[in-house]
Amino acid sequence: MRRSRSAIDVVSMLTLAAIVLGVAGQSVIAASGASAASAKKGVDADADRMLKQMTDHLAGLQSFTVQSSSIDEATMKSGEKIQATSDLDVAVQRPNRLRSTQRGAGDRLSLWYDGKTMTLACKESNTYETAEAAPTIDGTIDKMRKDFKIDAPGADLLYSKPYDILMEQVVSGRFVGRETIDGVAANHLAFRGEQVDFQLWIEDGARPVPLRFVITTKDVKGSPEFSVQLSNWNTKPKLSDAMFAFQAPTGAKPDKSVAKSCGVFQ
Numbered sequence: 001m002r003r004s005r006s007a008i009d010v011v012s013m014l015t016l017a018a019i020v021l022g023v024a025g026q027s028v029i030a031a032s033g034a035s036a037a038s039a040k041k042g043v044d045a046d047a048d049r050m051l052k053q054m055t056d057h058l059a060g061l062q063s064f065t066v067q068s069s070s071i072d073e074a075t076m077k078s079g080e081k082i083q084a085t086s087d088l089d090v091a092v093q094r095p096n097r098l099r100s101t102q103r104g105a106g107d108r109l110s111l112w113y114d115g116k117t118m119t120l121a122c123k124e125s126n127t128y129e130t131a132e133a134a135p136t137i138d139g140t141i142d143k144m145r146k147d148f149k150i151d152a153p154g155a156d157l158l159y160s161k162p163y164d165i166l167m168e169q170v171v172s173g174r175f176v177g178r179e180t181i182d183g184v185a186a187n188h189l190a191f192r193g194e195q196v197d198f199q200l201w202i203e204d205g206a207r208p209v210p211l212r213f214v215i216t217t218k219d220v221k222g223s224p225e226f227s228v229q230l231s232n233w234n235t236k237p238k239l240s241d242a243m244f245a246f247q248a249p250t251g252a253k254p255d256k257s258v259a260k261s262c263g264v265f266q
Helices: 033-042 045-060 137-147 153-158 162-166
Strands: 014-019 063-075 081-093 097-102 109-113 117-122 127-132 170-181 184-193 196-203 210-217 225-234
Touching: 033 170, 045 153, 045 162, 045 170, 045 184, 045 196, 097 137, 109 137, 117 137, 137 153, 153 162, 153 210, 170 196, 184 210
Parallel strands: none
Antiparallel strands: 063 081, 063 225, 081 097, 097 109, 109 117, 117 127, 170 184, 184 196, 196 210, 210 225
């Protein structure tokens, strides 16, 4: 799993957006292929099968929309924990379109990626920054993390091979049981990692989409958590290219520090 944390956290995507987007100042966690392969030895068969079904299903969707509601927790220098919430509308069209826009009020980031450029915009300050993007969603997520110093925990679910990303540093995993998320039957999985633990609740049945995603970062003081609830999945949306092109609001100003200055923890 590609997740790191600091006292600065901005948006949760996808995030899925993501699918949920978050800003973090530390380096992204990465593990070797050998580590990912050996990690499966500690994962029970049911957990591995259900995770693979979910990630294959997500990777096979050429387009989808989903709503996310996230809580991102940061541990302050004083030891106090602060939680920031974010509600987002997310749209994905593979291989090179992504949009994550904020619902309601708040000082949070939104993202537009149209295959050529990516734009981060802060609703509260009416500022934005546009940069050249990679030709794919995978490359753009990596570039966003590197250039904007943004960690996108939920965005691990958006990669073309999400199973490999999620399993990078896993050392064990298990099927916890069947539970209910917003009235929907779900399979609860829990995975332990070297630096990051995560849990997933996956819709039971023929449409194995993630309904809830929780990440605990163990190598940061206080072990802060990120969680996102995913709802209103539409796997056959009608999307246009114009939806992914950023249109600056009236009075909006360019700001090369928007990724750092926008958010609760700036």
